[in-house]
Amino acid sequence: MNDWPTAQEVVQEEAATTDQPLARKPLVLNRRNFSWITERISGVIEQPAPRWWWVCFTITGTIAMFGLFCLGYQISTGVGTWGLNHPVGWAWDITNFVFWIGIGHAGTLISAILYLLRQKWRTSINRSAEAMTLFAVMCAAIFPGVHVGRVWMAWYLAPIPNAFGVWPNFRSPLMWDVFAVSTYFTVSVLFWYTGLIPDLATLRDRATTKIKKFLFGVFACGWRGSNRNWRHYEMAYLLLAGLSTPLVLSVHSVVSFDFATSVLPTWHTTIFPPYFVAGAIFGGFAMVLTLLIPARAIFKLEDIITPQHIDKMAKIILLTGSFVTYAYAMEFFVAWYSGNAYERFAFWNRIFGPYWWYWWVGMLFCNILSPQLFWFRWCRRNILVVYFVCMCVNAGMWFERFIIIVGGLHRDFIPSSWGIFIPTWVDIWTFIGTLGIFTSLFLLFIRFLPMIAMSEVKIVLPEADAHAHSPNGNHSVAADGMERI
Amino acid sequence: MRTPSGHEVYAMGAEYSSASALYEAAKMVRDAGFKRWDVFSPFPIHGMDAAMGLGKSWLSAVVLSGGITGLLTAVLVEFGPSWGLYPLIVHGKPYDWRTVPAFFPIMFEMTVLFSAFAAFFAVLIMNGLPRPHHPIFNWERFKRATNDGFFLVIEARDPRFTELEAREILERSGGEHITIVHED
Numbered sequence: 031m032n033d034w035p036t037a038q039e040v041v042q043e044e045a046a047t048t049d050q051p052l053a054r055k056p057l058v059l060n061r062r063n064f065s066w067i068t069e070r071i072s073g074v075i076e077q078p079a080p081r082w083w084w085v086c087f088t089i090t091g092t093i094a095m096f097g098l099f100c101l102g103y104q105i106s107t108g109v110g111t112w113g114l115n116h117p118v119g120w121a122w123d124i125t126n127f128v129f130w131i132g133i134g135h136a137g138t139l140i141s142a143i144l145y146l147l148r149q150k151w152r153t154s155i156n157r158s159a160e161a162m163t164l165f166a167v168m169c170a171a172i173f174p175g176v177h178v179g180r181v182w183m184a185w186y187l188a189p190i191p192n193a194f195g196v197w198p199n200f201r202s203p204l205m206w207d208v209f210a211v212s213t214y215f216t217v218s219v220l221f222w223y224t225g226l227i228p229d230l231a232t233l234r235d236r237a238t239t240k241i242k243k244f245l246f247g248v249f250a251c252g253w254r255g256s257n258r259n260w261r262h263y264e265m266a267y268l269l270l271a272g273l274s275t276p277l278v279l280s281v282h283s284v285v286s287f288d289f290a291t292s293v294l295p296t297w298h299t300t301i302f303p304p305y306f307v308a309g310a311i312f313g314g315f316a317m318v319l320t321l322l323i324p325a326r327a328i329f330k331l332e333d334i335i336t337p338q339h340i341d342k343m344a345k346i347i348l349l350t351g352s353f354v355t356y357a358y359a360m361e362f363f364v365a366w367y368s369g370n371a372y373e374r375f376a377f378w379n380r381i382f383g384p385y386w387w388y389w390w391v392g393m394l395f396c397n398i399l400s401p402q403l404f405w406f407r408w409c410r411r412n413i414l415v416v417y418f419v420c421m422c423v424n425a426g427m428w429f430e431r432f433i434i435i436v437g438g439l440h441r442d443f444i445p446s447s448w449g450i451f452i453p454t455w456v457d458i459w460t461f462i463g464t465l466g467i468f469t470s471l472f473l474l475f476i477r478f479l480p481m482i483a484m485s486e487v488k489i490v491l492p493e494a495d496a497h498a499h500s501p502n503g504n505h506s507v508a509a510d511g512m513e514r515i
Numbered sequence: 516m517r518t519p520s521g522h523e524v525y526a527m528g529a530e531y532s533s534a535s536a537l538y539e540a541a542k543m544v545r546d547a548g549f550k551r552w553d554v555f556s557p558f559p560i561h562g563m564d565a566a567m568g569l570g571k572s573w574l575s576a577v578v579l580s581g582g583i584t585g586l587l588t589a590v591l592v593e594f595g596p597s598w599g600l601y602p603l604i605v606h607g608k609p610y611d612w613r614t615v616p617a618f619f620p621i622m623f624e625m626t627v628l629f630s631a632f633a634a635f636f637a638v639l640i641m642n643g644l645p646r647p648h649h650p651i652f653n654w655e656r657f658k659r660a661t662n663d664g665f666f667l668v669i670e671a672r673d674p675r676f677t678e679l680e681a682r683e684i685l686e687r688s689g690g691e692h693i694t695i696v697h698e699d
Contacts, residue, residue: 064663197596201617209624232661251645260559265572266638496538
């Protein structure tokens with residue numbers, strides 16, 4: 031009777047004889063080892079700056095300087111230098127703010143939410159995506175700061191006891207915004223720096239000059255890679271990911287409250303928080319790919335940021351793009367179904383009003399139609415198609431925010447108070463300037479810090495698994511490097 | 516303990532060929548009853564905490580208290596002005612307990628902010644960092660611990676530490692480049 035094999039034995043027998051059961055594609059291609067990863071990623075910053083870097087940095091730096099000049103001009107002269115007037119009191123400034131904050135969200139999604147979901151492929155892209163988050167939030171913070179007019183009064187936003195005995199209104203969504211964005215930036219910096227410490231230690235141990243050794247030594251905090259340290263480190267990393275996850279969802283929800291708590295048609299809707307969060311991740315992933323596709327080619331990182339990674343990011347763009355499309359459709363449906371004349375007019379005006387082409391090009395073509403290409407594997411694997419869609423989404427998400435903000439403001443309840451918004455050169459160049467600031471900061475980042483988290487990529491190599499030999503003698507890593515589940 | 520050349524001994528260390536070799540060695544050293552020892556690797560090795568006989572990190576408790584502090588700070592900062600210092604009537608809305616839902620976003624943000632600071636400072640303080648100098652850095656090979664090296668180090672302060680016994684277990688567990696690391 032005992033001669034019969036148990037169910038477990040049968041399964042084990044079959045698993046051992048089947049050729050690569052449920053094999054997963056390796057995350058790092060060509061069987062690269064630990065030291066190759068260290069060499070390749072550290073090499074990027076240890077080599078002298080290539081000529082293209084100086085050319086790019088000169089161009090983006092010049093644009094950034096011009097953006098700063100526009101900010102200086104706007105602050106010294108007044109908000110009248112922008113095209114704002116009655117009834118459009120928020121236009122490019124707040125559009126840019128929401129646009130930049132949204133871009134930041136993809137970085138936190140990759141670093142925190144994908145970490146909690148055990149998506150190991152995130153390790154190749156999380157460092158640069160987090161850096162992108164920080165730079166995007168810096169660009170975002172400029173606009174609400176200066177649009178109030180008197181920047182030197184910005185400290186009124188802080189809840190500090192002052193001589194006048196005046197306190198801010200904590201019930202205002204604009205105040206929530208101050209707390210949400212500043213918390214978001216601070217927590218993102220802490221998370222990013224915590225992740226950097228082991229890699230800074232790697233650079234410290236490879237440093238060739240005294241000054242590099244000193245600087246990397248200071249910022250690595252004397253990290254030694256001890257397991258007693260890793261134990262606390264991993265817990266801290268997990269908790270920071272767990273904290274960042276609700277935080278990132280809250281930030282764009284709070285940004286959407288700025289609009290949703292008002293009374294304007296198209297603004298006063300309950301769909302805004304999830305709609306904004308989905309749009310933020312949608313636009314942010316497009317920006318991550320916009321930055322990483324050239325970077326992986328230039329620095330020959332194709333073995334670490336593989337076609338599989340691009341494929342997965344494209345799928346996320348398709349998914350979040352579908353959320354956004356659904357939200358757009360719902361807005362129109364509710365406008366019709368509510369029977370509210372103002373709401374119906376506002377959406378009619380969105381498609382056929384003075385800003386009609388913003389909707390047809392920005393929302394319909396860029397945000398709704400272009401990501402549909404990602405249903406096809408061929409498109410997700412073709413770098414040029416991916417890049418084209420990402421550029422469409424980058425532009426489309428800016429248009430979407432403009433349509434929401436200016437579209438809502440320029441024609442509200444009474445036709446006598448209608449108006450139109452025309453940007454001035456200061457509007458335009460302040461925005462282009464922030465693009466310069468963003469790219470300059472990113473170029474500095476890839477010059478001076480490891481753009482890929484070395485210590486994290488090493489974990490996804492098959493040989494990092496201490497349990498490579500399973501008890502039944504079945505090697506969990508197949509000879510060709512395919513990882514088994 | 517001193518070496519014949521007069522150096523104070525910090526520890527004895529060995530290098531292992533792979534993460535799994537280090538994992539097996541850690542289990543042997545744990546079972547041999549050593550207390551003051553550590554393993555070093557370029558990345559956290561899954562299951563190493565159990566192999567070393569370490570429990571779950573209690574850093575989460577620090578973060579929880581950080582979060583509670585943040586929440587209480589927000590409560591104080593919001594209710595203090597609203598209920599005493601500077602009652603603000605906006606849109607004719609109440610400023611007593613009925614206004615509490617409008618305080619939730621800032622309570623949430625402050626909770627997250629303080630928790631994140633607690634996590635960041637706790638991981639540094641609990642690990643004894645920043646510590647720019649450490650005797651282990653006297654070992655030339657140890658540079659590879661942040662690249663592709665796997666090390667096990669038994670400190671001389673360990674009550675069970677004798678040169679013979681430490682060398683024996685490091686050799687038996689497959690360690691290479693067994694070295695005495697100096698304190699200075």
